[in-house]
Amino acid sequence: MTETHYQGKLHHLQKELMSEYYAALTAAANGSGVPAAYLLIGGNPVELLRAFDILPVFPEVNALQLAVRKQSLPFIQSAEFMGYSSDNCAYVKADIGMYFGGRETPFATIPEPSLLLCNYVGCNVYLDWFGHLAEFTGKPAFQLDIPFIRSASGKPSKEDIEYVLRQLHHLIGRCEELTGRKLDEDRLREAVRLSSLTGDLWSKIKHLTKRTPAPYDAYFDSVTMMAPLYCLRGTPQGLEFFETAYAELLAKAEAGIGPLEKERFRYVIEGPPPWPHLRAFRDMFSRWDAVAVASTYSTVGGLWEFGFTHDPDHPLESIARHLLEWNLTNRNFLQRYEQIERYLEEWNANALVIHSVKSCRLFSAGQGDMREYFTKRGIPTLLVESDLEDPRYFSEAQMRNRIDAFFESIAHRPTREGASV
Amino acid sequence: MSTQVIAQSIESLVEYCDRIIEEPGFAAAVAWKNAAPKRAAIGCFPVYTPTEIFYASGVLPVGLAGGGNRMEIAHADSRFQSFICSIVKSTLEQGMTELLEPLDGLVFHSICDPARNLASVYARNFPGTPVEYIHFPQNFEAEESPRYLRDEYARVAKFAGELSGREMTTEDLRAAIALYNRIRETIRRLYALRRDAPHRLRTRELYPLVRVGHLIPPEEHAELLADALHAAATREGRERDRIRVVLTGSFCEQPPLDLIAAIEDAGCYLVDDDFLLGRRWFTENVPENAEDPLLALADGYINASLPTPVKHDMRVSPSQLLVERARSHRADAVIVLCAKFCEPSLFAYPLYRKALQEAGIPHLFLEFEEKMWMFDRVKSEIETFVESLLFD
Numbered sequence: 001m002t003e004t005h006y007q008g009k010l011h012h013l014q015k016e017l018m019s020e021y022y023a024a025l026t027a028a029a030n031g032s033g034v035p036a037a038y039l040l041i042g043g044n045p046v047e048l049l050r051a052f053d054i055l056p057v058f059p060e061v062n063a064l065q066l067a068v069r070k071q072s073l074p075f076i077q078s079a080e081f082m083g084y085s086s087d088n089c090a091y092v093k094a095d096i097g098m099y100f101g102g103r104e105t106p107f108a109t110i111p112e113p114s115l116l117l118c119n120y121v122g123c124n125v126y127l128d129w130f131g132h133l134a135e136f137t138g139k140p141a142f143q144l145d146i147p148f149i150r151s152a153s154g155k156p157s158k159e160d161i162e163y164v165l166r167q168l169h170h171l172i173g174r175c176e177e178l179t180g181r182k183l184d185e186d187r188l189r190e191a192v193r194l195s196s197l198t199g200d201l202w203s204k205i206k207h208l209t210k211r212t213p214a215p216y217d218a219y220f221d222s223v224t225m226m227a228p229l230y231c232l233r234g235t236p237q238g239l240e241f242f243e244t245a246y247a248e249l250l251a252k253a254e255a256g257i258g259p260l261e262k263e264r265f266r267y268v269i270e271g272p273p274p275w276p277h278l279r280a281f282r283d284m285f286s287r288w289d290a291v292a293v294a295s296t297y298s299t300v301g302g303l304w305e306f307g308f309t310h311d312p313d314h315p316l317e318s319i320a321r322h323l324l325e326w327n328l329t330n331r332n333f334l335q336r337y338e339q340i341e342r343y344l345e346e347w348n349a350n351a352l353v354i355h356s357v358k359s360c361r362l363f364s365a366g367q368g369d370m371r372e373y374f375t376k377r378g379i380p381t382l383l384v385e386s387d388l389e390d391p392r393y394f395s396e397a398q399m400r401n402r403i404d405a406f407f408e409s410i411a412h413r414p415t416r417e418g419a420s421v
Numbered sequence: 422m423s424t425q426v427i428a429q430s431i432e433s434l435v436e437y438c439d440r441i442i443e444e445p446g447f448a449a450a451v452a453w454k455n456a457a458p459k460r461a462a463i464g465c466f467p468v469y470t471p472t473e474i475f476y477a478s479g480v481l482p483v484g485l486a487g488g489g490n491r492m493e494i495a496h497a498d499s500r501f502q503s504f505i506c507s508i509v510k511s512t513l514e515q516g517m518t519e520l521l522e523p524l525d526g527l528v529f530h531s532i533c534d535p536a537r538n539l540a541s542v543y544a545r546n547f548p549g550t551p552v553e554y555i556h557f558p559q560n561f562e563a564e565e566s567p568r569y570l571r572d573e574y575a576r577v578a579k580f581a582g583e584l585s586g587r588e589m590t591t592e593d594l595r596a597a598i599a600l601y602n603r604i605r606e607t608i609r610r611l612y613a614l615r616r617d618a619p620h621r622l623r624t625r626e627l628y629p630l631v632r633v634g635h636l637i638p639p640e641e642h643a644e645l646l647a648d649a650l651h652a653a654a655t656r657e658g659r660e661r662d663r664i665r666v667v668l669t670g671s672f673c674e675q676p677p678l679d680l681i682a683a684i685e686d687a688g689c690y691l692v693d694d695d696f697l698l699g700r701r702w703f704t705e706n707v708p709e710n711a712e713d714p715l716l717a718l719a720d721g722y723i724n725a726s727l728p729t730p731v732k733h734d735m736r737v738s739p740s741q742l743l744v745e746r747a748r749s750h751r752a753d754a755v756i757v758l759c760a761k762f763c764e765p766s767l768f769a770y771p772l773y774r775k776a777l778q779e780a781g782i783p784h785l786f787l788e789f790e791e792k793m794w795m796f797d798r799v800k801s802e803i804e805t806f807v808e809s810l811l812f813d
């Protein structure tokens with residue numbers, strides 16, 4: 001059984017770039033004069049903000065940073081003191097608690113929003129979250145309504161696309177008012193071009209875990225790359241990060257190096273991580289030499305590995321398509337089953353782990369049905385419960401027992417052809 | 422029923438409604454379907470469905486309101502976790518125990534994440550049942566939103582026509598709008614009557630009168646409501662020493678009838694509520710002769726509908742609206758009654774709380790589950806609250 005050890009150049013670069021990003025947030029909070037827009041991860045339209053030099057602030061990324069650093073609980077509790085329920089999404093509670101706690105975090109001072117851009121991409125909690133921020137702060141808000149995928153084809157309709165495009169034009173108007181500058185089309189195209197190159201690299205990185213051994217863990221290591229994917233996408237630094245990441249991970253793949261000394265189980269994981277207990281959770285898999293070769297969580301901000309790419313020749317159309325179609329959160333629940341199925345097949349995995357988090361019902365509502373679906377298809381499937389933000393919902397001993405029992409049982413069952421038990 | 426023949430008392434009308442509500446199955450819908458060719462029935466998940474579009478297409482919209490407190494959830498709780506509200510599970514359970522068999526399809530809406538995922542889970546488990554999903558716009562400020570919703574409704578009309586085998590005409594839709602306008606207008610008048618004279622019409626009475634509209638054809642409901650309005654307006658009643666309360670938070674999963682009665686018995690006149698909001702939905706009549714009635718319905722959704730936590734209209738502050746509602750109803754207090762695990766209603770609470778405190782309006786926060794059947798604890802909590810207000 002192996003302990004996790006995984007540090008590379010990309011880790012250092014990630015740290016460096018993210019601290020630069022957070023320094024810019026702190027500077028904005030201290031009056032650098034750069035406007036800051038809050039927006040959400042789901043299929044985010046960050047390219048549009050880049051074209052106006054508006055600093056993107058992702059409350060979800062801040063909330064998860066708080067959780068990883070085990071700082072979330074006091075903020076959650078102060079939100080509960082304001083009347084938030086123990087059953088509400090704890091990302092929102094941590095963020096609201098932090099906002100009223102002075103916006104001070106160990107990684108940055110979070111600026112006040114110049115614009116609350118609620119990109120409503122699938123998650124209904126987004127609407128409450130930003131609605132509350134708007135009501136509490138009185139800051140200007142923009143509701144970007146993205147119709148949910150509801151057709152049998154899994155595609156948005158022509159009307160959906162037109163509706164989103166029209167709203168994007170209004171959003172541009174709002175950004176023009178905010179910055180006092182007209183949209184520079186070349187700048188937008190350039191941001192979209194950088195995003196397109198970044199997305200292509202991210203997709204290639206995703207496909208590397210099809211190899212055996214997988215050169216990195218597509219859950220626990222993917223999350224290192226996700227913050228730059230949102231906070232830095234559409235910038236040269238963002239692109240540089242993904243070039244470095246791809247080169248490093250490709251070299252590992254070529255050399256047959258994986259995150260563990262030995263790769264014994266390849267699994268797909270569904271659901272967000274338990275941020276406050278990430279390390280402990282990771283070790284529960286590492287000790288079984290189990291590597292996640294694909295994760296649905298890493299596609300909340302965009303689903304590049306199935307063929308999406310931004311198009312600099314049609315910048316707004318591609319932003320609209322990204323918001324509507326090419327991210328996990330705006331796709332319906334059955335499309336997620338298909339996504340997992342593809343991972344199981346094409347990434348050659350032999351088990352499914354569902355991490356069901358109480359906070360995020362977008363992810364979790366109905367995962368019992370998902371378990372039933374995959375179990376019936378002969379896929380060993382484990383469902384465990386905790387939370388992504390609230391440290392109180394993690395029962396370490398029980399979690400470890402369940403995971404041990406699961407790998408114990410699949411170690412003794414015949415596998416599908418090609419699987420690497 | 423012969424509502425036209427004898428003037429009915431509120432008691433007898435309520436008894437009639439209670440019976441229909443508590444009967445499992447959809448007898449009235451089945452009878453309606455069998456009475457003529459090219460008819461179907463559809464189950465509508467809360468909160469709001471554009472019923473007119475279905476009815477104009479020969480599809481009876483039947484309201485789904487969960488499993489109540491007599492249903493045991495034996496299968497659906499393995500599909501949806503413990504932290505998901507009950508109506509999501511009880512709706513699936515009804516499907517799994519074949520109680521929804523008489524319905525030819527189901528429609529869900531973009532109200533919350535569990536209801537949205539339920540639409541998918543339902544479709545997977547019942548591949549023979551057509552499932553429709555309506556995405557209501559959440560951008561209330563953009564001028565194109567009514568247009569978008571109009572196109573969405575056109576899609577829904579196509580779906581409805583496929584269920585019944587009959588395509589609706591513009592005239593059919595205008596007639597359906599007029600009929601549902603009549604229903605909504607009468608409900609508004611009943612609500613106003615209760616606001617002004619709550620001793621004449623208890624909420625435990627008004628509620629089933631409205632709720633029965635989930636299950637019977639709209640013509641019949643319109644008549645029943647007209648009878649009820651007449652009976653309530655001419656009814657004698659003795660005023661009691663009760664506090665006037667606006668109740669909010671129960672717009673989707675429904676509390677048991679006995680819980681509503683318990684709240685009243687604990688010393689409250691409920692002078693406004695958001696139960697079964699979809700049955701009232703609009704603040705005024707939808708234009709009946711609009712050139713494009715689909716657009717008229719869509720426009721009403723955006724510009725003339727009641728507030729609820731599943732709509733996020735940034736032009737208004739929902740908590741201020743609640744304060745105004747409490748004032749305009751001369752309420753002594755507000756009860757926030759949320760379904761357990763209902764994220765939209767629970768999220769609304771902190772904003773309500775702050776606004777009510779600032780406005781100096783006392784409030785009580787309570788949670789319920791549709792399956793609860795013991796009310797002593799809630800009742801005594803409300804009694805204590807009422808006493809604290811009466812004797813303060």
Ligand code: SF4
Pocket residue numbers: 060089090091092123124125126359360361362363
């Ligand atoms: S419910 Fe899930 S997607 Fe929505 S804000 Fe919470 S964590 Fe994010």
Ligand code: SF4
Pocket residue numbers: 506507508509532533534535536673674760762763764765766
């Ligand atoms: S009760 Fe609340 S959480 Fe449950 S389906 Fe209705 S709106 Fe959604």
